[in-house]
Amino acid sequence: MEKWDVIVIGGGPAGSQAAWQCAARGLRTLVLEKERLPREKPCGGGVSLAAENLLPAPLPAQVAEVRCHLLRTVHQGWRRELSYPQPFLASVRRAALDAHLLDMAQRAGAEVRAARAAECLEPRPGRVRVRSTPHGEAGISFPLRNEPQDLVATAIVVADGVTGKVSRALRGRWRRQDLALCYTAEADWDGHHDDPYRRNGIEVHYAFVPMGYGWSFPKRDSIYVGLGAHLPAARGLDAAFARFVQLNGLCLSSPIRAALVPVGGPARNLVGDGWLLVGDAAGLADPFSGEGIRYAIGSGQMAGRVLADCLERGSLPTRTALAPYARLVRATWGPQLAMGRVMLTVLHRFPAALMEIYFRHDEPFRRTLDMLAGRGAYGSLLRWVLPRLPFLILARSVPTVREPSI
Numbered sequence: 429m430e431k432w433d434v435i436v437i438g439g440g441p442a443g444s445q446a447a448w449q450c451a452a453r454g455l456r457t458l459v460l461e462k463e464r465l466p467r468e469k470p471c472g473g474g475v476s477l478a479a480e481n482l483l484p485a486p487l488p489a490q491v492a493e494v495r496c497h498l499l500r501t502v503h504q505g506w507r508r509e510l511s512y513p514q515p516f517l518a519s520v521r522r523a524a525l526d527a528h529l530l531d532m533a534q535r536a537g538a539e540v541r542a543a544r545a546a547e548c549l550e551p552r553p554g555r556v557r558v559r560s561t562p563h564g565e566a567g568i569s570f571p572l573r574n575e576p577q578d579l580v581a582t583a584i585v586v587a588d589g590v591t592g593k594v595s596r597a598l599r600g601r602w603r604r605q606d607l608a609l610c611y612t613a614e615a616d617w618d619g620h621h622d623d624p625y626r627r628n629g630i631e632v633h634y635a636f637v638p639m640g641y642g643w644s645f646p647k648r649d650s651i652y653v654g655l656g657a658h659l660p661a662a663r664g665l666d667a668a669f670a671r672f673v674q675l676n677g678l679c680l681s682s683p684i685r686a687a688l689v690p691v692g693g694p695a696r697n698l699v700g701d702g703w704l705l706v707g708d709a710a711g712l713a714d715p716f717s718g719e720g721i722r723y724a725i726g727s728g729q730m731a732g733r734v735l736a737d738c739l740e741r742g743s744l745p746t747r748t749a750l751a752p753y754a755r756l757v758r759a760t761w762g763p764q765l766a767m768g769r770v771m772l773t774v775l776h777r778f779p780a781a782l783m784e785i786y787f788r789h790d791e792p793f794r795r796t797l798d799m800l801a802g803r804g805a806y807g808s809l810l811r812w813v814l815p816r817l818p819f820l821i822l823a824r825s826v827p828t829v830r831e832p833s834i
C-alpha cells in the first residue's frame with residue numbers, strides 16, 4: 429500500500445497551501461483533487477489585498493487580471509462611489525488562481541493527482557487510510573490508476589470545500605443557518621467599457637435580497653456577477669438574480685451556477701486524531717462579505733505548519749498534538765468572524781438603519797475597504813461607528829448620488 433506523510437484532500441486554495449507548507453518542510457505530500465484540472469469554481473474571484481499578502485509574492489499579471497481600487501455601492505436608488513488610494517482587490521479567474529497556488533505546492537515537491545475523489549476510511553493518528561477513486565473523465569492515464577486505490581498517510585488535511593463529504597463525516601452536517609446561497613454567472617463587457625467603476629472597481633448592490641447582496645467583479649474579457657443571501661432568507665433568490673442582471677443592463681455569456689458559502693463560523697472540531705480541517709470545509713469564510721479565499725489560504729498555511737512541526741518533533745498527530753492549529757485559527761480570526769456574524773444579524777434586523785449609516789457617509793465604506801486591504805477589522809469599524817451613531821444618523825456629510833433606475 430502506498431504510504432505518504434501527508435495526504436491533502438482537495439486542491440483548492442486551502443489544500444494547495446497546506447500541501448505547499450508540508451512539502452516545503454520535506455514531508456512526502458500527496459494532493460488528491462476530485463475534478464480535472466484546471467477546474468473553474470463558482471466564485472467572484474475577488475482576492476483581497478489581505479489574502480494576497482499571505483502569499484510569498486504578489487500574484488503574477490496573468491492571474492490578477494484586474495487590480496481594483498474603486499468601489500461603487502448601490503442601495504434602493506442610492507449610489508456611493510469611492511476611490512481607494514491603492515488597489516484593495518485583485519480580480520482573478522479561479523482556474524488560474526488555483527493552478528498558480530497548486531503550482532507552488534508542486535514546485536515544493538508535492539504530488540498532485542487530479543480526477544481522483546478521496547474517501548477517508550479510517551482516521552487514526554499515524555495511520556489514516558484513504559481510498560482514491562477515479563472521478564469524472566480521468567483522461568489518459570496508466571490503467572492501474574483508474575482502479576480504486578488504497579493509500580495510507582501519517583495524517584490528512586481535509587480541504588474538500590463547503591460540500592465535501594470527507595469533512596462532513598468528520599465535522600458533522602451544516603445547519604441551514606450556517607450557509608449562504610449564491611447565484612453567479614459571467615456577463616459581456618458590451619456597453620460597460622466606458623464606466624471606470626465597472627472597469628477598475630467592484631460594485632456591490634444591496635436591497636435585492638434581505639441578508640445578502642449582489643456584486644460585479646471585472647475580468648479582462650468579461651464581468652463576473654452574482655447575488656448571494658443567507659440560506660434561511662434565500663427564497664426567490666433565482667428570480668432576484670434575474671432582476672439584478674436585467675436592471676444592471678448585463679448580458680450573460682455563461683450558464684448560471686449556484687453554490688454555497690459557509691457563514692456559521694469555524695467548525696467546533698477543527699482537528700481530530702490524524703486530521704485537520706481547512707478553508708470552507710472548516711467553516712472559515714466571512715459571514716457578512718462571503719470572503720473565503722483569505723481564510724482558505726491562511727488556514728491551509730497554518731495547518732501545514734502545525735502538522736509539519738508535529739511530525740518533525742516525532743509526535744503522533746493526535747487531536748491534542750494538532751490542537752495548536754485550532755487555537756491559532758480561533759486566536760487569529762475568531763473575533764473577526766464572530767463580528768461578521770453580528771453584522772449579518774444587524775443587516776437582517778435593522779437593514780434601513782445600517783444602510784442609512786453606510787450610505788450617508790464615506791467613512792464606513794472606507795473602513796470596510798481597509799479591512800480588505802488588511803488594515804482593520806469589524807471590531808474597529810464598530811468602535812468607530814458606535815460613538816458617532818447620533819451624528820451619523822443626523823448628519824449628511826457627503827451627498828450621495830440618486831440613481832433613478834435601480
Ligand SMILES: Cc1cc2nc3c(=O)[nH]c(=O)nc-3n(C[C@H](O)[C@H](O)[C@H](O)COP(=O)(O)OP(=O)(O)OC[C@H]3O[C@@H](n4cnc5c(N)ncnc54)[C@H](O)[C@@H]3O)c2cc1C
Pocket residue numbers: 437438439440441442443460461462463467469470471472473474475476544545546547587588589590592593594610611612654687688689706707708709712713718719720721722724
Ligand atoms: C458564488 C461565490 C462567490 C465567491 N466569491 C468570493 C470572492 O470573490 N472572494 C473570496 O475571497 N471568496 C469568495 N467566495 C468563497 C470562496 O470561493 C471559498 O471560500 C474558497 O474557494 C474556499 O477554498 P477551499 O480551498 O476551502 O475550497 P474549494 O475552493 O471549494 O476547493 C475544494 C476542492 O476540493 C475538491 N474536493 C471535494 N471533495 C473531494 C474529494 N472527496 N476528494 C478530492 N477532492 C475533493 C473540490 O473539487 C475542490 O476543488 C465565493 C464563494 C461563492 C460560492
